[in-house]
Amino acid sequence: MEKNEQYMNVFNQFDSNKDGKICPLELKQCVETLGGEMAAEEAEAAVVLVDSDGDGLLNLEDFVRIVEGANEEEKTRDLKEAFKMYELSGSGYITPKSLRRILCRLGERRSVEDCKNMIGYFDLNGDGVLNFDEFKVMMSC
Secondary structure, three states, rough: OOHHHHHHHHHHHHHOOOOOOEHHHHHHHHHOOOOOOOOOOHHHHHHHHHOOOOOOOOOHHHHHHHHHHHHHHHHHHOOOOOOHHOOOOOOEEEEHHHHHHHHHHOOOOHHHHHHHHHHHOOOOOOOOOOOOHHHHHHHHO
16 A cells, blocks of 8 residues: 555544544544544644645645654654764764764674774764764665
8 A cells, every 4th residue: 555545544534524624623533543642732733834725624735744744753753862872971973982882782793993984974074973964864874
């Protein structure tokens, strides 16, 4: 099943009155059914933010933008958690030594020189370490 078809199926499931639109209450129910939490005020704010035609409701395209935006936020949160594992005590960057330490914990033996080379490939500003933005690029490859 293609991603757009999946979105349409979910959209149609929560479009309780089958008018081709999702109201804030239906959006709130959708989020809660999927295991999340959303206050009524948050649902209304989300609809206002994304509503492309100003009718106070979400059409399928609006719904897809919300879902994909939530997926991106979740990915960024997950990457930030992973980044924290690699960086040295909140320093804001990954050094060759901190990379080596984590790789060793994961059972992959690498020298500091190997780690320098790995970092060098994604070190966009040439400072010898990876900041979060560089780490995101690395993880997307």
